Structure formats: structure tokens, C-alpha cells
Amino acid sequence: MLLHGFPELSYSWxxxxxxxxxxxxxxxxxxxRGFGRTKPRNxxxxxxNRPVAFxxxxxxxxxxxxxxxxxxxxxxxGYTSVASLIGHDFGSTLTGYCAVARPDLFRSVILxxxxxxxxxxxxxxxxxxxxxxxxxxxxxWVLDQFVDGALAKLDPPRKHYTHYFxxxxxxxxxxxxxxxxxxxxxxxxxxxxADWEANDPQPLPLPPNxxxxxRLPHYYVMPRDASMADVVREGAPSAEEVxxxxxxxxPDNVLGVYVSEYGRTGFQGGLNKYRGMISESTAEELxxxxxxxxxxxxxxxxxxxxWGVFQYPGALDxxxxxxxxxxxxxxxxxxxxxxxxxxxxxxxxVVKQIQRFLTKSL
Numbered sequence: 001m002l003l004h005g006f007p008e009l010s011y012s013w014x015x016x017x018x019x020x021x022x023x024x025x026x027x028x029x030x031x032x033r034g035f036g037r038t039k040p041r042n043x044x045x046x047x048x049n050r051p052v053a054f055x056x057x058x059x060x061x062x063x064x065x066x067x068x069x070x071x072x073x074x075x076x077x078g079y080t081s082v083a084s085l086i087g088h089d090f091g092s093t094l095t096g097y098c099a100v101a102r103p104d105l106f107r108s109v110i111l112x113x114x115x116x117x118x119x120x121x122x123x124x125x126x127x128x129x130x131x132x133x134x135x136x137x138x139x140x141w142v143l144d145q146f147v148d149g150a151l152a153k154l155d156p157p158r159k160h161y162t163h164y165f166x167x168x169x170x171x172x173x174x175x176x177x178x179x180x181x182x183x184x185x186x187x188x189x190x191x192x193x194a195d196w197e198a199n200d201p202q203p204l205p206l207p208p209n210x211x212x213x214x215r216l217p218h219y220y221v222m223p224r225d226a227s228m229a230d231v232v233r234e235g236a237p238s239a240e241e242v243x244x245x246x247x248x249x250x251p252d253n254v255l256g257v258y259v260s261e262y263g264r265t266g267f268q269g270g271l272n273k274y275r276g277m278i279s280e281s282t283a284e285e286l287x288x289x290x291x292x293x294x295x296x297x298x299x300x301x302x303x304x305x306x307w308g309v310f311q312y313p314g315a316l317d318x319x320x321x322x323x324x325x326x327x328x329x330x331x332x333x334x335x336x337x338x339x340x341x342x343x344x345x346x347x348x349x350v351v352k353q354i355q356r357f358l359t360k361s362l
Contacts, residue, residue, distance in 0.1 A: 002029040005089020006270040009036045015347035034269020052269035061272040067101050088112035099294045108297040108361050113308040117315040118323040119289035150210035157224035165274040171267045177229035182259045187232035192340035194305035195245040204313040249345050297361035298324045299331040303338025
């Protein structure tokens with residue numbers, strides 16, 4: 001089962017589905033809740049379509065309900081076991097929580113781009129050491145230490161994209177982007193790919209601090225007064241760049257699918273995932289799994305030009321040394337010539353890595 005991220009669709013797996021099916025697997029790539037052809041419940045017109053609104057109840061978008069969506073789909077299809085759950089971007093985080101919540105269902109997991117650093121930690125052994133420091137928060141909740149305060153005090157002031165995406169203006173900013181939705185998405189995909197020469201990912205120091213976080217590209221740590229439409233306009237590719245680079249993996253007719261779908265639905269359904277990720281109630285709920293490890297075979301796969309690997313300082317090392325008991329060194333893979341959209345930029349290499357991993361793991 002293949003789980004996509006933001007701003008993507010099940011269509012993002014278009015080049016992965018058939019090659020895996022040819023290996024004998026039954027392969028499913030659903031649109032996530034709030035994306036694509038999923039429908040929010042409409043109390044006025046049951047079964048009718050309407051865009052997701054910022055004012056809608058956020059409860060359905062909390063992480064454990066998204067895990068429930070995955071489990072419910074598996075059961076609806078008549079299965080009680082999944083050979084591998086594969087997630088990219090936000091889908092990677094969801095994959096991690098599926099593995100800790102229902103380890104009986106998933107024989108292996110593959111995470112792409114976003115390292116899974118475990119559930120929020122509960123304070124430990126405080127009865128014998130009442131003055132011990134509080135448990136360190138787990139990404140993305142670690143952001144709360146910086147975004148509203150320290151990042152705003154930088155010169156120039158900054159803000160984290162997760163908090164921007166969680167705000168009430170993000171959907172309208174994108175839908176009303178001055179450059180138009182097609183140009184916005186073209187630039188957004190371009191800037192986070194290996195095609196954008198300014199991408200030079202590298203680990204950030206621990207403990208996290210606002211000065212080091214400000215080294216992240218503007219699409220992660222934004223100018224305080226900018227919208228995402230403003231940010232991606234900085235890195236908009238020329239027509240020549242599109243033809244020479246991104247058109248090879250994201251031609252206009254393929255990009256048009258995203259433009260058409262998001263033009264119809266808006267982005268709020270996907271943005272609600274960010275709102276859920278940084279809410280205190282979500283962190284409290286997920287702390288139920290504090291200390292629980294992922295014990296099935298696991299692989300991490302991303303592009304070497306993907307800043308998503310390092311956007312949360314220490315997350316990659318924590319994932320492979322603490323949170324996963326069966327993630328071999330050879331199964332932490334960064335592919336040359338790929339950025340954030342690894343399964344779209346280098347689909348053949350991704351399929352080869354998946355096949356290699358599944359052959360030895362299952």
C-alpha cells in the first residue's frame with residue numbers, strides 16, 4: 001500500500017504501481033483523507049461534494065484517525081496483512097504510526113523523505129528524580145520551541161512552513177496565487193526537486209536552534225511576512241529549465257492532473273494534516289506509543305538533494321538508531337539525481353530499491 005504526501009495525490013505513484021504489480025503484488029495507492037477524490041461529509045447534502053473548509057472539525061484529521069483510514073481500507077479490500085506499507089512525505093509519518101499502532105498488519109515498511117523519529121515522549125522515571133528535565137519533544141512538536149518566538153526574533157524574522165500551512169490564510173494564498181495555480185505548483189515541485197541548484201541538504205546541529213534552522217530553504221523556513229506563493233516565485237524555473245529538466249519527470253500534462261484536482265478541491269484537506277501534526281492534543285494522544293519501537297523490516301529512501309531528510313535536526317539518526325530495530329545501514333538510501341519527489345524524479349531507481357528490500361525482507 002502506497003501513501004502519498006502534500007501537495008500530492010495517489011497519482012504520484014503512477015510510475016511505481018505497475019512495476020510492483022508485475023512482481024506479483026496487489027498494489028493499492030489511495031488518495032488520503034481530504035485529498036483528490038475523497039469526499040468530506042456534507043450534513044446539508046449527504047454524499048454531495050464540497051471543498052474542505054478551515055472551519056471544519058479538525059478531529060477527523062488527527063493522526064490516529066488517519067491510521068484508522070488505512071486499516072479500514074485494508075479490511076475493506078479483504079486483507080489482514082500487508083507485505084509493505086510505503087509512505088512518502090506526510091505519508092511517511094503516517095506509515096510510522098501505522099507500524100507502531102498495528103504492527104500485526106504490516107510485514108515491512110518503507111519511509112520516503114520524512115524520517116520517523118517516534119511518538120512524542122512521556123517523562124520517564126520522574127518519581128525517583130522529580131527535578132529531571134522534561135522529555136525532549138519529538139519532531140514535528142519540537143517546532144513549538146522556536147517558531148512563534150525565536151524564529152520571529154531573527155533578523156530578518158522568519159516562520160516555519162508547518163505553522164504557516166496550519167494558519168487560516170494558506171489555502172486562500174495558494175488558490176489565489178498571483179502567478180496562477182499551474183505556475184505555483186510548477187515552481188513548488190521544481191524548488192523541492194534536484195532540479196533546483198540551490199538545494200544543498202546537510203545535517204543541522206543539535207540541539208536545534210533558530211539560527212541553524214534559518215539555514216533551511218525558504219520553502220521550509222519562510223520570511224515572516226511572505227506567503228508560500230511569494231516564496232516559490234523566487235525559484236520559479238524558466239521555460240528553458242522546465243524543458244531541459246523537470247519536463248522529463250513532470251511534463252505539463254502530468255502537472256495538469258494536480259492543477260485540475262487541487263483547482264477543484266482546494267488545499268485545505270491536505271493542510272489540515274499539518275494543523276493536526278502540531279496540535280498539543282495530537283501530541284498527547286500519540287504519546288500513548290511513547291517508547292514503542294518499529295520492529296518489522298524497514299527501509300528509508302529519499303533523494304540526495306532532499307532537504308526533507310534533515311529539516312528536523314537529529315530525526316534521521318534517531319530513526320535509524322533508536323526507533324527502528326530492523327533498519328539496516330544498507331537500507332538507509334539517498335538516491336543521486338533526486339530531491340524531495342523521489343518516486344517521481346527517479347521511479348526506476350525507487351522500484352529497484354523497493355524490490356531489493358522486499359526480496360531480502362519477506
